[in-house]
Amino acid sequence: MNRKRALIADTFCLTKRRRCAADSVTGDSQADGAADIRSSLQYLMTLFSRKLFNDSLPPVVLKHQLYSLHNDKTAVDKQVNELRENGELLMFQLGFDSEAFALVFAEDYRAKVLQGEAGRGTLGTVEKFLAKLIPSCSDLSFNKEKMLKEFLFTDSEITQLVKSGVLTVRDAGSWWLSIPNSGKFIKYFIKGRKAVLGMVKKSKYGEVLKTELEGRRTTSQVKFQMKYHIHEIIGAELVECIQTTSGTLLRHVDGNVN
Amino acid sequence: MLSFLYARQSGLDDPVRLRRAESTRRVLSLELNHNRDVDRIHGNGINTLDTEVIDGRYMLSGGSDGVIVIYDLENNSKKPQYTCKAICTVGRSSRHVHKFSVETVQWYPHDTGMFVSSSFDKTMKVWDTETLKPAEEFQFDGNVYCHHMSPVARKQSLVAVGTKDPKVQLCDLKSGSRIHILQGHRGEILSVRWSPRYDHILATASTDSRVRIWDVRRASGSLFTLDQHNGDKSKASSEAVNTAHNGRVNGLCFTADGLHLLSTGTDDRMRLWNSGTGENTLVNYGKVVNESRKGLKFTVSRGCSPEFVFVPCGSSVAVYGLHSGELITMLRGHYNNVDCCEFHPDYQELYSGGKDCNILAWVPVLRQPGIEDDETNSKRGGTQAAINPAFEDAWSSDED
Numbered sequence: 083m084n085r086k087r088a089l090i091a092d093t094f095c096l097t098k099r100r101r102c103a104a105d106s107v108t109g110d111s112q113a114d115g116a117a118d119i120r121s122s123l124q125y126l127m128t129l130f131s132r133k134l135f136n137d138s139l140p141p142v143v144l145k146h147q148l149y150s151l152h153n154d155k156t157a158v159d160k161q162v163n164e165l166r167e168n169g170e171l172l173m174f175q176l177g178f179d180s181e182a183f184a185l186v187f188a189e190d191y192r193a194k195v196l197q198g199e200a201g202r203g204t205l206g207t208v209e210k211f212l213a214k215l216i217p218s219c220s221d222l223s224f225n226k227e228k229m230l231k232e233f234l235f236t237d238s239e240i241t242q243l244v245k246s247g248v249l250t251v252r253d254a255g256s257w258w259l260s261i262p263n264s265g266k267f268i269k270y271f272i273k274g275r276k277a278v279l280g281m282v283k284k285s286k287y288g289e290v291l292k293t294e295l296e297g298r299r300t301t302s303q304v305k306f307q308m309k310y311h312i313h314e315i316i317g318a319e320l321v322e323c324i325q326t327t328s329g330t331l332l333r334h335v336d337g338n339v340n
Numbered sequence: 341m342l343s344f345l346y347a348r349q350s351g352l353d354d355p356v357r358l359r360r361a362e363s364t365r366r367v368l369s370l371e372l373n374h375n376r377d378v379d380r381i382h383g384n385g386i387n388t389l390d391t392e393v394i395d396g397r398y399m400l401s402g403g404s405d406g407v408i409v410i411y412d413l414e415n416n417s418k419k420p421q422y423t424c425k426a427i428c429t430v431g432r433s434s435r436h437v438h439k440f441s442v443e444t445v446q447w448y449p450h451d452t453g454m455f456v457s458s459s460f461d462k463t464m465k466v467w468d469t470e471t472l473k474p475a476e477e478f479q480f481d482g483n484v485y486c487h488h489m490s491p492v493a494r495k496q497s498l499v500a501v502g503t504k505d506p507k508v509q510l511c512d513l514k515s516g517s518r519i520h521i522l523q524g525h526r527g528e529i530l531s532v533r534w535s536p537r538y539d540h541i542l543a544t545a546s547t548d549s550r551v552r553i554w555d556v557r558r559a560s561g562s563l564f565t566l567d568q569h570n571g572d573k574s575k576a577s578s579e580a581v582n583t584a585h586n587g588r589v590n591g592l593c594f595t596a597d598g599l600h601l602l603s604t605g606t607d608d609r610m611r612l613w614n615s616g617t618g619e620n621t622l623v624n625y626g627k628v629v630n631e632s633r634k635g636l637k638f639t640v641s642r643g644c645s646p647e648f649v650f651v652p653c654g655s656s657v658a659v660y661g662l663h664s665g666e667l668i669t670m671l672r673g674h675y676n677n678v679d680c681c682e683f684h685p686d687y688q689e690l691y692s693g694g695k696d697c698n699i700l701a702w703v704p705v706l707r708q709p710g711i712e713d714d715e716t717n718s719k720r721g722g723t724q725a726a727i728n729p730a731f732e733d734a735w736s737s738d739e740d
Binding site: 149153154155156158159160180181221318319 | 572586607622623624625626627664665666
């Protein structure tokens with residue numbers, strides 16, 4: 083008897099989904115596949131404000147922003163890793179939070195770094211590093227033996243890479259992979275996140291509708307687009323996301339000092 | 341559900357499959373039941389709960405006031421409204437009661453004649469259930485956070501004890517000796533668990549952010565340490581290499597088949613590990629709020645098809661799918677922090693205890709009787725469907 087067995091889990095609709103009105107486009111994306119993550123990444127990249135950094139930074143997206151768009155975190159992680167293995171996506175440790183990872187498309191990264199390096203003496207070394215890095219390597223940090231033996235860099239070349247911003251010191255003898263000129267990004271990002279969380283906290287009852295928050299005027303502290311920050315705080319679970327009949331409600335969670 | 345019944349009836353499916361489907365359905369419909377109550381004896385928070393393995397009838401609870409209570413969970417009254425009565429307690433008036441908070445209690449795995457309790461008064465007592473007097477008492481140097489006896493061991497009867505001391509102590513119940521120690525951790529041991537699959541595998545969790553797996557038959561150190569990055573040294577900062585969590589690890593639970601191990605830590609994460617290889621399965625549960633300074637007691641369901649994890653999260657119990665990592669629901673009902681929860685596999689019920697001194701029973705909601713029942717009633721009784729039972733007699737008939 084040839085009978086395809088269905089999973090017991092599929093018989094029971096595991097999560098009750100209340101119909102909610104007037105929510106943003108990217109509410110439920112059920113289709114699987116790396117293509118789906120890629121389109122979400124592209125959407126999030128459009129939210130990144132390029133003009134703010136005078137076009138010197140590639141569009142950066144945080145990994146947990148994807149969690150606010152897709153329900154299954156494990157699947158998101160798996161697909162991001164797949165993209166990294168293929169050499170399409172690069173992941174960076176941002177340094178202010180051990181769980182916050184930044185994602186940049188590899189071509190964007192290469193283009194911006196070379197653009198920033200044009201005319202400087204370190205261009206050659208950086209090109210060599212990028213050529214080694216992008217096709218295969220999916221590491222976040224490098225230690226000395228790896229740089230010397232595998233990549234065949236000399237000490238002075240490593241110093242040049244640190245100077246150009248592609249590597250950041252992690253501790254004696256090892257370096258994080260980093261985005262050049264990202265200091266400003268991190269500073270504005272942390273300030274903006276704090277300001278947006280403050281807006282949610284100061285609202286009446288400590289909660290605000292997502293659509294209303296998106297429409298609010300941003301203070302001078304918030305340099306990025308509101309939607310960028312909102313995806314980030316939802317994905318990092320700094321606010322609780324509650325479905326109501328008037329849309330998604332963001333409620334401030336106690337115990338978050340940020 | 342009808343398809344499962346039909347498949348079972350006609351032999352298309354294994355009998356186990358119907359049982360699993362029904363168990364899963366029951367777990368998905370867990371709710372606070374106003375008919376089921378547990379006697380409120382504790383004056384202070386409840387730290388630990390344990391149900392006995394043989395019948396699933398008696399439950400032990402240990403509280404912050406040092407009191408230990410035994411409840412009878414079975415409903416022998418014919419009414420749906422039922423309070424689980426406390427059969428006996430080791431109260432403050434008993435001579436042998438623990439001086440400070442009882443952190444862990446556990447029934448002897450093979451019968452209910454004995455149970456073991458450990459407490460912050462630096463002792464672990466082995467009690468005789470009949471007389472409620474300790475048959476054995478083990479003294480330690482520091483607060484005892486947790487202890488565990490192997491549920492499958494037949495040949496050995498070791499109790500693993502985790503205390504403030506970084507050394508894990510193994511006490512032998514048969515001889516009363518405690519010379520076996522396991523060295524390797526560098527911080528207080530917050531949780532110890534024996535594997536339900538092998539009687540020599542022990543997992544320990546400590547404030548030094550590490551989880552170690554030991555084989556107690558070997559004289560050397562631990563078998564391996566669980567690494568959250570699976571050996572990928574580039575992901576972590578250099579101090580955090582080879583750690584299971586980015587904070588204190590305060591909860592451990594094996595799945596029922598012993599193949600997977602769950603650990604929770606104060607970095608607000610829960611991780612699922614393959615217990616044979618120590619590999620992080622990278623299932624992402626999201627933020628599992630965890631602020632507990634001592635151990636957190638959580639539990640995994642048994643007998644359902646996608647297994648569920650029940651984790652106390654603040655003042656509610658969060659239910660996650662084990663392998664998918666998605667949050668199924670939050671069970672809200674406690675007034676204060678929840679400290680422990682216990683799953684009853686035969687009835688698919690969950691008991692949870694917390695700082696509000698209540699033990700709440702979460703019972704699967706039964707399906708309401710359908711419309712067909714009303715119709716058959718009306719066919720039988722005709723116009724006299726709503727007769728008062730006091731006026732019913734056994735000899736008159738309505739069919740004339």
